[in-house]
Amino acid sequence: DHSGILVLPPGTAEPGAGGAAVLGLDDVVFHLAITPDRGYCMSVRGLAREIACAYDLTFVDPADVKPLPVAGEAWPLTVQAGTGVRRFALRPVTGIDPAAVSPWWLQRRLLLCGIRATSPAVDVTNYVMLELGHPMHAHDRNRITGGLGVRFARPGETVVTLDDVERRLDAGDVLIVDDAATAAIGGVMGAASTEVRADSTDVLLEAAVWDPAAISRTQRRLHLPSEAARRYERGVDPAVSVAALDRCATLLTDIAGGAVSDALTDWRGDPPRDRWSPPPIRIGADLPDRFAGVAYAPGTTARRLTQVGAAVTPDGAADGALTVTPPSWRPDLVQPADLVEEVLRLEGLEAIPSVLPSAPAGRGLTAAQRRRRAIGKSLAQSGFVEILPTPFLPAGVFELWGLPDDDPRRATTHVLNPLEADRPHLATTLLPALLEALGRNVSRGLVDTALFALAQVVQPTEQTRAIEPIPVHRRPTDTEIAMLDASLPRQPQHVAAVLTGLREPRGPWGPGRRVEAADAFEAVRIVARAGGIEVTLRAAQR
Template identity: 35%
Template sequence: MRISAEWLKTLLPVTDAPAALADRLTMAGLEVDAVEPAAPPFSGVIVAEIENCEPHPGADSLKLCRVNAGGESLQIVCGAPNARPGLRVPLAVVGAELPGDLRIRKAKLRGVESYGMLCSARELGLSEDGSGLMELAADAPVGEDLRHYLGLDDQIIEVDLTPNRGDCLGMLGLAREVSALTGVDFPGLPLQPISPRHDDQLPIRLEAAADCPRYVGRIIRGVDVSAPTPVWMQERLRRAGIRSLGPVVDVTNYVMLELGQPMHAFDLARLQGGIVVRKARAGEALELLNGETVELTPETLVIADESVPVAMAGIMGGETSSVTDGTSDILLESAFFSPMAIAGRARSYGLHTESSHRFERGVDPVIQAQAAERATALILEIAGGEPGPLIDVVDSVALPPARTVNLRASRISRLLGTDIPRETVTGVLQRLGLTVKGGPEEWQVSVPAYRFDISIEADLIEELARVYGYDRIPVRHPATPVTVSPQPEAHVSLARIRQHLVSDGFHEAVNYAFVDERVQELVDPDWKPVALANPLSADLAVMRTSLWPGLLRTTARNQSRQQERLRLFETGLRFRGELDALTQDGAVAGVIAGAALPEQWGASRRVVDFFDLKGVVESLAELRGDATAFDYVADQHPALHPGQSARIDLDGEVVGWLGALHPSVERALDLNGPVFLFELKLAALQVGQVPAYRGLSRYPSIRRDLALVVDESVSEARVRDCILRAGGETLKKIVLFDVYRGKGVRENARSLGIGLILQDFSRTLTDIDCDDIVERVVASLGSELGVELRG
């Protein structure tokens, strides 16, 4: 929401500077993103009137204008197509300074002298419109400084409102809020009813009263849509980020900004019969004002005439019933739509409008008639016309019920830890627009309909705290004793896992738990994801069953930004199963791509491979106190390369996967391969072993090396397990120091060079002892795995 400080001062006599006001709003929970000037700096620009316009003698595209600059007549050469006698426009006189460090000097254009420049809105930095001169009102005072005339020495306060504060999406609500924060009384807006000049009405029928319990309409005949919108209104719209589109549309937008009530105007001649508020029917379509035609779903609330939809309720009007240059009779619409009827509907069609933004958060359900009266008064003032009676159709049962909340002084003290004076409590609540009865120990507070966020006592206390000032609430230590929960010594914390990966050169990624269904299907097709009823966007439509979709999307985004060497990890929840039996389990996942080492002179460039990733997983296993706890079993996963993937088992249970991303998935996600990734259940890493003391032998160790010929189908892990079982307690360590394939080794086999470290606690081992152990190991390998000693 963009707030004009000058507009706010016309509603509330506040004396705070914009910066100070921004601080107040931020401290009260209405975060201010920026405070910026309403117009860029420029000087020497005045209001001028074109008295005469003649063709330039040396250029067909230029005009020679005689301009009244307030006391003197100047000759100006101008190329704007709308330059004409009687038009009042901005004139930058000689010596003027315009945005972009442009200084105006006397010039000679095609042999004719020009003493200044007539300006467009773009040249003054007021809009992007550079198609012609900026046209000012016919009564604009000639010779007056343009900044003073338009009030451009204004500040815009941009507020990032939270979804629960829809009441502040209008200047009326903001003025009420500032009144509560500053203590300045807010007199309110004087809204006077308009007397009808004819009896014409249109039948209005609410077929979906639960979604639209109130619809207010009014017919206005004889409207001059060619009338210019006053400059003051155009300026207020511009500062709010809305461009001028003609008097009728400008008025509806202005009332929306002023009162927070979105409005719409229909061309009465293009409506067939009355107005029907209903749900869309199967097969219906609507051409919107933005030129897009949408297929309506049965869940969409529409405004229709007796034959077809003419607007998407609370979102956008239709092109077929819009106000055009030929419109003379209009139907004003001012309605209340339930937030639940509008929430998510705009996004489902790829839309987001000022109207839907407000209705989704909640609009005051009792202000529709006042908004219609205000809009009528402005239209009559600007474009003329004859208004009919107000048509107010209400289903009072479906309107939000009135709320009364009891507030206790003891509860205020208990929650805030301080006593707020009773008169302060009453004053704060009343300035917020709440009706307060009772006291001094208990109040009955009637909540106005526009405050959807207040329903319980704690909500009122929150309002008191933020308006009273969080900085005025003293810091107090809790009176209750604090107990420290015991932490199992064997537990490996998530913080330690994350820090370990960061120390290993990884960067942590934080992605949404919602992912693109297409990517989810590519990466983890074995699990059907839970679809979101109200997704943020089409590519965030389902809950993730794996952390890989988010990590791969982050990888693609980084690679597209020239980040070639990537090491990313993420921790979070996976959501698996049906909605009524959904399981949420924590996981840690990582991805590596690009060079194995940063570019350097000491080592040649090498691309990461499967064993780089396996080493990362083994280092995580070391956090448990046992680097060999995981078993890596060659297996296939839909997202992984068939020849470079492994299942990770722990005590016979599958706890994760690692491997190279499947080439088809790489291509589908536009990744620069190869990409390697892993995923582990978090619980498998968090249950470790408590370190225990083990004495060192005083006797020397002996090493025996074996060259074993092993079939390719037999993993090194199986060989290691067999050796450990056969070696007994004397075998202290196994070292794999060589892997060889080639001459001297049969086909489909490899030679493993394995060192056995032997040591006893009670004596020095003899050669006979070592030979016995080696023979036992070799025999077990041969009988269990078909392993032979290499000759």
């Protein structure tokens, strides 16, 4: 109080007991930075599992308890399609003592986790959230009008949240509503209309699983971060919704009295889902060994994946492969590489030796590479300057040149996402880039210029066409790879050169010599000699 005296709740400590334990000064609090891909670690359940894996201890799942009896529906519920709700469970608790206070041990644990204690009904939902990682909400049952529904917000709709702030909603926000008002912004914060108050005696406990992306968008747009939203946007285990609900109801009656109703509403999707685990994954038992270059003990893969909660069974194939069903709280495990990462992480990434692979013996340049270097070197020795041409063409460049409609250089490949919006085509010739560079030099006073470019061009074939995007979460099939290869355009190496101004500079020896057609012919001969090609020049027949 104001005099500096700390008033302890009854039963907190006996007279004469040490103050360190009461004040929590002899306790240890760990501050953890949980990465977005480890949302299951934002609970005692998840951290205990990780500690058990790290020390090879037996893990006892606190969510694996005997369920409470079920008889009838707890509350009418409708869920609008497309809202992203995976599971929605409700169970009533009636006859609680509104004057009850949460025990000191529960208040203290909440305070150590940065949560203020308010009332038993709210405190137990927060406590079970910290314990099992499943956010929940308590509604005043007597203040709910009619049935509950889950739907999208209407444009311009508003709601007063538990912090007494009126918030304007967006059409993408998901709400829990009754027949008269909004009961909560789903997965973010409850509303004042069904708030548990000091005189509440009957509550309706809610445990739902929402779409992580939708929760993240809503809480960021409303600037309304909450402990529940932090967990929902990282993913919540839908398999423990009812277990968390039962744990919360039991704990509430232990603290505030009352009775847990046998009625339970458990909406599991439309159509209802009977399993929550991701699809099974087939993995070779020695795949982690081959990834890490380490010979792990036999059975390591199965042992480590079992520790993280996966169901592992032998595949029965001759290669000793395993069929692994990831646990419901690990939606990030979708391919063999994810399972390999788990095995290597638990075995210790620091145990993987840092050994550089032996480099193969040098074989020198290929014939094509030697030819390319010889051509570039010969042109440079003849006074040409090499440029690196852009592979993109501006729209309308060939109309500016006046090329015929049937000119093959007009058959360009259109890029759907070009780096520059005004250059949507891949170059079929190097001349546009060369002429653009030549014009830039002349405009800056460099009128005596000789440039060349040696690069690939893109020439579509009859099979070149746009391909539908292939999913990135799996390896493409052989048919898809063959289709992609067949649709690729030709990409040959081209060389081109442009000249302007004086080919021989002015000096004491004379006025210099302007560029002539013979200089272009000589550039062709230089390229041919360097490439080992015999070229014959003759006058065109007209």
